[in-house]
Amino acid sequence: MDQPSFDSQSLGRRLNELLVLSLLRRAPMHGYQVAVEVEEQSDGFFTFNHGTLYPILHRLEGEGLIAGEWSVPDGGRARKAYALTEAGRTYRADALRQWKTLVGRLSPFLDDGAAVDKVSDGAA
Amino acid sequence: MDQPSFDSQSLGRRLNELLVLSLLRRAPMHGYQVAVEVEEQSDGFFTFNHGTLYPILHRLEGEGLIAGEWSVPDGGRARKAYALTEAGRTYRADALRQWKTLVGRLSPFLDDGAAVDKVSDGAA
DNA sequence: ATCTTACTATCGAGCCTCGATATAATAGGC
DNA sequence: GCCTATTATATCGAGGCTCGATAGTAAGAT
Numbered sequence: 001m002d003q004p005s006f007d008s009q010s011l012g013r014r015l016n017e018l019l020v021l022s023l024l025r026r027a028p029m030h031g032y033q034v035a036v037e038v039e040e041q042s043d044g045f046f047t048f049n050h051g052t053l054y055p056i057l058h059r060l061e062g063e064g065l066i067a068g069e070w071s072v073p074d075g076g077r078a079r080k081a082y083a084l085t086e087a088g089r090t091y092r093a094d095a096l097r098q099w100k101t102l103v104g105r106l107s108p109f110l111d112d113g114a115a116v117d118k119v120s121d122g123a124a
Numbered sequence: 125m126d127q128p129s130f131d132s133q134s135l136g137r138r139l140n141e142l143l144v145l146s147l148l149r150r151a152p153m154h155g156y157q158v159a160v161e162v163e164e165q166s167d168g169f170f171t172f173n174h175g176t177l178y179p180i181l182h183r184l185e186g187e188g189l190i191a192g193e194w195s196v197p198d199g200g201r202a203r204k205a206y207a208l209t210e211a212g213r214t215y216r217a218d219a220l221r222q223w224k225t226l227v228g229r230l231s232p233f234l235d236d237g238a239a240v241d242k243v244s245d246g247a248a
Numbered sequence: 249a250t251c252t253t254a255c256t257a258t259c260g261a262g263c264c265t266c267g268a269t270a271t272a273a274t275a276g277g278c
Numbered sequence: 279g280c281c282t283a284t285t286a287t288a289t290c291g292a293g294g295c296t297c298g299a300t301a302g303t304a305a306g307a308t
Contacts, residue, residue: 005169008136008176009265013295015230016132022233032255038233045129045229052132052296054257077255077304096234103227105169106139109146109162110220133296137264156286176265178288201273201286 006102016056018099019046021084021092024066028083031057057082065091130226140180142223143170145208145216148190152207155181181206189215 023034034057035048060066065088068080084092147158158181159172184190189212192204208216 005171007265008140009294011136011139012132012134015135016296019230019233030255031257041233042229045225047129049297050256051258051298055295058257075305079255099230099234101169105166106143106223109143109165110223131296133263140265154286155288173266174287175267175289179264182288199274203286 006105013056014095015099016048016052017060018092018095020053020056020060021065021088021095024082024084025089025092028081030079030081032079034082060088064088130229137180138219139223140172140176141184142216142219144177144180144184145189145212145219148206148208149213149216152205154203154205156203158206184212188212 019038020034023029023037029037031053035050035053038046038048057066057068061068061082064085066082067085068082070078070080072078143162144158147153147161153161155177159174159177162170162172181190181192185192185206188209190206191209192206194202194204196202
């Protein structure tokens with residue numbers, strides 16, 4: 001159990017990465033599209049500022065987790081489509097596992113009366 | 125529109141706060157004890173650096189979410205015990221709701237929706 | 249022609265954690 | 279009495295990351 005436990009500092013970053021990688025897992029997309037999809041599919045709950053999204057994409061590409069490829073569609077300007085790599089798939093699976101671990105570990109702290117700690121009153 | 129949607133930047137901070145407030149909800153504690161309890165009860169998964177914890181406590185106290193009171197036990201140095209205030213209880217309930225919303229909203233992105241069930245691309 | 253939309257990109261400011269360091273009081277070893 | 283470990287609170291600089299603004303390109307609409 002020598003897990004790196006939990007790094008609250010990078011939590012936001014890792015969640016953003018997980019979101020991007022999860023979208024890219026379904027189909028390759030270019031940056032702008034990622035932002036639009038995330039926002040649409042979550043009814044506006046999740047959003048990506050451009051100044052946040054592009055650095056993420058560049059970082060992930062630099063780490064070999066996604067691969068970008070430029071293309072110029074008939075009508076329109078050049079865009080860079082990103083696809084998940086094998087390493088990215090592995091990384092995503094791991095990140096997902098970590099996320100679920102976090103949620104599970106946090107749970108007993110949030111719900112009291114979980115019958116684990118000292119529950120003085122038998123309300124639950 | 126009226127939804128603050130989701131702020132990835134403050135996610136770590138808010139999770140830490142939620143953790144602290146949730147512990148304090150069960151019983152008043154002083155700072156050092158919060159750190160010890162969190163670490164013990166999570167088997168070392170969650171930890172609090174002192175440089176992280178105390179600013180959090182001061183912030184929460186400044187916002188009136190927790191109330192600190194100095195006491196000097198027979199043997200030992202002065203300690204400041206923090207107790208959740210009414211405002212803190214409300215805030216915690218809200219933060220908890222937000223956390224669960226986040227988890228719920230994120231879920232469909234993580235688990236492939238309906239369509240993709242088999243990964244059929246070339247021999248894995 | 250100009251304005252809007254689609255699209256990629258970068259930079260400074262600001263916030264927050266991390267790790268080191270300081271302070272202080274008591275208990276125990278010697 | 280002295281030294282160190284333990285309990286406990288507190289602050290500061292460094293670093294990382296998002297946010298919002300800014301910038302630039304190209305196509306299509308007015």
